[in-house]
């Protein structure tokens with residue numbers, strides 16, 4: 001009589017919003033390989049291919065234990081033939097030749113550099129690449145025309161390339177809390193984005209502003225931006241305001257909150273006088289009416305892939321449309337209200353996933 005101990009097989013739900021994805025996981029080499037190919041595909045404008053690699057990487061991020069070999073890949077959802085080959089190669093050889101070739105290519109390195117500039121997307125980076133530009137110095141020496149946003153991105157490139165740390169994020173929250181306390185008593189300031197998911201650092205800080213009495217938040221963005229300007233803390237800002245007409249025609253993919261993308265002068269706590277006393281950091285401000293706050297919080301906490309999967313799940317599995325303003329039930333023809341993120345998950349018939357497990 002032979003008894004075999006069967007390893008519990010890895011069970012992975014098909015949608016990332018059905019899975020618990022912590023920040024730390026035992027597959028960083030595998031995830032990095034797939035995410036490099038995802039990024040490279042997006043640099044070539046190949047969205048579908050990029051998404052396929054992103055999906056595969058996200059599946060590896062959520063595995064509750066380390067893979068015991070390539071044989072375990074076959075039971076997992078979302079691992080296509082190409083991803084499977086890459087993973088097998090990394091598992092067996094430690095590296096994947098295709099990934100290493102991409103990483104060393106001039107094309108990938110230049111696209112990565114250019115898209116890292118605030119205000120530069122894939123299309124602009126690609127145009128510059130085709131014009132023969134390869135460095136920030138090239139942009140200057142060729143007299144490349146830059147938008148106001150890109151000028152700021154180039155000017156503060158070195159500072160913005162240094163990730164924002166948790167202490168810096170906290171001091172930005174304090175700064176904004178302090179300002180809003182004067183401008184609009186009882187206003188709330190909520191940290192969203194990667195920091196809410198527990199990331200130790202990020203490329204920016206994302207803050208949602210609101211007020212428990214709906215309507216009182218109107219005008220807050222303008223006064224906050226003016227205040228930051230008066231304190232000489234605004235190095236760059238780009239605000240957009242939702243008009244009443246736009247705000248009422250909800251159910252769109254892009255959100256229509258009053259928002260401001262900024263580069264801020266963050267004053268550093270330094271002892272000596274010879275040290276430069278500030279550095280540039282990116283801060284995103286979004287003003288949200290109280291009744292939409294749970295939806296905005298869910299939408300602005302990320303990760304981007306988790307958000308994409310929530311919306312895909314809502315549409316394809318529930319016939320609902322989810323965005324940062326609300327949840328629309330197409331079968332009932334009504335908007336579903338929620339006073340917390342938990343209630344939104346309930347409406348969708350999903351187990352609640354806390355922010356720290358949304359690192360899909």
Ligand code: CTP
Nearest residue numbers: 193194201202203204299300301302303304307
């Ligand atoms: N977001 C959005 N609309 C935008 C920009 C961002 O809804 N115009 C949402 C994204 O979906 C994401 C969240 O805001 O979920 C945070 O975006 P971002 O700051 O780009 O990413 P983070 O996850 O915070 O990563 P990082 O730590 O690098 O900032």
Ligand code: MN
Nearest residue numbers: 081082083085
């Ligand atoms: Mn292929």
Ligand code: MN
Nearest residue numbers: 193194204206
């Ligand atoms: Mn962020």
Ligand code: MN
Nearest residue numbers: 204205206284
């Ligand atoms: Mn952001």
